[in-house]
Amino acid sequence: MVDTVENARMTPDADQPWAELGLKADEYARIRELLGRRPTGAELAMYSVMWSEHCSYKSSKLHLARFSALPQTTPRGPLLAGIGDNAGAVDIGQGYAVTFKAESHNHPSYVEPYQGAATGVGGIVRDIMAMGARPIAVMDALRFGALDAPDTRRVLPGIVAGVGGYGNCLGLPNIGGELVFDDSYLGNPLVNALCVGVMRHEDLAFAKATGAGNKVILFGAATGADGIGGASVLASETFEADGPQKRPSVQVGDPFMEKLLIECSLELFHAGVVTALQDFGAAGISCATSELASAGDGGMHCELDLVPLRDPTMTPEEILMSESQERMMAVVAPDDVERFMTICARWDVQATIIGEVTDGDRLVIDWHGRTIVDVDPHTVAHDSPAYDRPQARPAWLDAVNADHANALPRPAEGPELAETLLRLVASPNLADKSWVTDQYDRFVRGNSVLAQPEDAGMIRIDEDSHLGIALSTDANGRYAHLDPFRGAQLALCESYRNVAVTGAEPVAITDCLNFGSPEDPEVMWQLVEAVKGLVAGCAELGVPVTGGNVSLYNRTDGRNILPTPLVGMLGVIDDVRTRTPMGFAAPGDAIVLLGTTKEELGGSAWEDVMHDHHLGGLPPSPDFPAERALAAVCRAGAGVLTSAHDLSEGGLAQSLVDCCLRRGLGAAVALPGGLDPCAELFSESPARAIVSVVPERQEALLDLCAEHELPAARIGEVTQAAELAVEGLFTLPLSRIREVWRDTVPDAMQGV
Structure with missing residues (x-):
């Protein structure tokens, strides 16, 4: 009845x-x-x-x-749609509007990896459709337990196949994202999907x-x-x-x-x-x-x-x-x-x-x-x-913050530093991700201008004017564990920086806030601190939050995941032909380090890899004026810089490796000094990038940096030799670096 x-x-x-x-x-x-x-x-x-x-x-x-x-306006004008709508919509000029949003499909992807991930992509695509836009690209941010864990071998291949299979069949390029491994995600992988669409203003x-x-x-x-x-x-x-x-x-x-x-x-x-x-x-x-x-x-x-x-x-x-x-x-x-x-x-x-x-x-x-x-x-x-659920700052946090990574033993001699670099680039979170990204079509539709492994994906919107957009997704659960306020701001800063180094202007964000059980007061404290951090950071950078997603109860067998506030940043570039790629472009180009390096190893990849997953101290301190200055220099240098790559996980060492391996060119550099070599190579201070420029434009670049009060120092040059040489410390063949960097994920996935 x-x-x-x-x-x-x-x-x-x-x-x-x-x-x-x-x-x-x-x-x-x-x-x-x-x-x-x-x-x-x-x-x-x-x-x-x-x-x-x-x-x-x-x-x-x-x-x-x-x-x-927050002000409901972007550097390009008022928001056309925002929080409460199916997706945010931003005026990018020339009568075009872009709509974008990120959402989670975490729990379904653990239960049934392929369909859970595939329908996560399908769902976010329909949100974009509902705004009247044509979906033009997707991104995915994935997090799993340890790479060698049996359940990671179960869920990772299916989730990747689901993301790729659904997006590829739709004819949507997958232009960026993340792949991160940490024990806290074992039994609770994160599958965060982002879609972006384009329309004329009148079609909203x-x-x-x-x-x-x-x-x-x-x-x-x-x-x-x-x-x-x-x-x-x-x-x-x-x-x-x-x-x-x-x-x-x-x-x-x-x-x-x-x-x-x-x-x-x-x-x-x-x-x-x-x-x-x-x-x-x-x-x-x-x-x-x-x-x-x-x-x-x-x-x-x-x-x-x-x-x-x-x-x-x-x-x-x-x-x-x-x-x-x-x-x-x-x-x-x-x-x-x-x-x-x-x-x-x-x-x-x-x-x-x-x-x-x-x-x-x-x-x-x-x-x-x-x-x-x-x-x-x-x-x-x-x-x-x-619900205004109870919040409590974790009682254990003081001890964790006091156990600072800066106090851990660190190498000082060249051979030890070289071995440290090799171990870092071979670690799951810094190693080559092409086992995953090669399963995605990154260039279907013919308008992908930049795609993985670049800092941000970039899509041409108008084929006549070459107007385009750039997108990046970023999060760091280790930072947020140490300080969720700062951790959320650092995710925001990295996403902002990744878009900026391509030459695009960051204009707005979507977020995907992944946390444990809200019935745990410590988790609620983490969530509220992260929200406060994002609000304060967005106000500093002048970018609004257009919408997003909250995913709670990410907890298995009593263990919460690391707090993982993810930020998706949208940028606008007036002419994609002036974009700046990540990899070094030509021998003889000057390599310039932008920004200030501090002794900031808390939450770092160095601490994780070299000290048996140690996690202690405080994360780096965000520097919003410096981020804005760096972005301004990168935008003004678009069409002049021959390459640009942000510094984040793995610090200067990892960024040099990325830039060398992208096109197989070497680099000869000298560390600026002021800190010990380990800190200079592996510190993760934000608001930094390495750029390259033809020698005759070096002084113009340094003058531009001085105009924006951004510290800058020439640290070396791009070389024809297939090696990374750090003066007075070590020289490593790129073939050796590439070998250890390339094999980590494929070796773990053999037989699946």
Whole structure:
């Protein structure tokens, strides 16, 4: 028997599985209070998924409100869309708008690696589609347990294949990202996906159901039993260490259907037959109907039995909770329905009218003529509890901060330093990532200007003017563990710097905040400190937060992941032909170190690799004026600099290696002095880069640095010799460096 609204009124004491659906007793009581009765089974299903941590941000939204206090403008003008929309949208000039966003699909990717990662890409692509934009590129930031851990061998190949398989089938270049290994992610990998799209200003769309009598149309794939309570439930709980047990909850993707959906949606927009569009993400129909209705000027009535099903035995609750992929919901004026259907048929995309926009403020859903949902959609989509959970600075943090990496034994002689460099470049986090990135198509569509392993990906937007954008994603859980405020700011600074060294102007960010259980006061403290750090850092750099994602309950068998606030930075470059690549360009070019090196080894790769994963002290101190000065120099030097590469993990040594290996050219350098050789080579002080320039432009570069009060020193030159020579310390053949750098990940993945 279907549980109707009428039956709910008549049976107020009926038992309901609210706890099994992840609701707390007080949340269930609040739902009853809002409705003035007990919920029907369908209403309970809707509230349970929409009030889940993943969908409602109930543990973080009080703190995320700080982002809205930032100026909603970029260096290029006011934001066109921001927090609260499907994705942020930025004016990049010449009538173009770019929309971009990052989201997580962590827990589903642990349970079923291929489909979890693939549908993470599919979901973020649909967010971009819903803004009226054409998706043009994706990025992924991945984190796993130790490279040699058995479960890493299980999840890494499937996740990489899922990211690549879905994106490649869509014809979207994967232009950048990260691959990081740390024991804390064992049993809880992080899969953060970013998508960027482009449109003309006039094509920008918002998901608001307006106009009583307008039709509600579901189009795309049929609804199936896969993904019932998928991301919404999986991402709102912790796992035990005995392995994944929830495969049926993971969505199943079909990238070929999504490709049709992209082209169909764009044609629908351009034909002017869509009033509003909403993607089906976490919470499925529950999300699409309640969010569209709550954002509009009326209510909505839907007939759930009209929804096309792959499994005819599905119950109304299952239909409402299903997170089946490749589905969209449109609001269409009656006079446009016929044309809408014709366009869908041309693309072989199934489309079904399931309801209409109504007067009033109710979301009403019927099942075979009987009402099973009658709610205020705002209470479903926005009135979830807002928890101000307890926060506590960890009692262990003082001891960790006092155990500083700067005090650890360090090498001073040339042979020891050479061996240290080789061990660092061979370590999983600094080694070659092409085993992963070669599975991604980085150049499909023909507009990829820079891609992995460059500091930032770059895409040409206009083929006549050569207007382009650059994107980078960055996070450092080790830094955030030592100081989440500084750690978040350092992620912001690195992402800003990675975009800037290409010659682009950083303009806005999206974020993906990955943390452990919010029910742990120490984790909540970390989250709040990271948010505060990002807000302060964005204010200093003049970049707004356009939106993003929070992923909590990243905890397995009682162990939280390292706090991992990820920042995706968007930059704009007026002419991609003036871009600055990472690798050294020509023998004889002068190598110039920009910025100030300090003794800052806390949280560093040197500390991790050379001292058995030691993690202590304080992370480097952000220097926002220096970051702005460095960015200004790199932008002014675009078209003049022959190469530029930021200094971050691994310090100067790793950056020199990267620049040499990119094109097989050597370098002869002398350390500037002032610190011991280990600190000069491996310190991770921010706001630094190494650049190269033809000798006759060296003085002009130094004058430019002086104008911006940015310290700069010529430290050597690019050489034809295939070796890295550090004067007075060591000389290493590039062939030896490349050998150890290249083999780490492939050797670990042999046989998978």
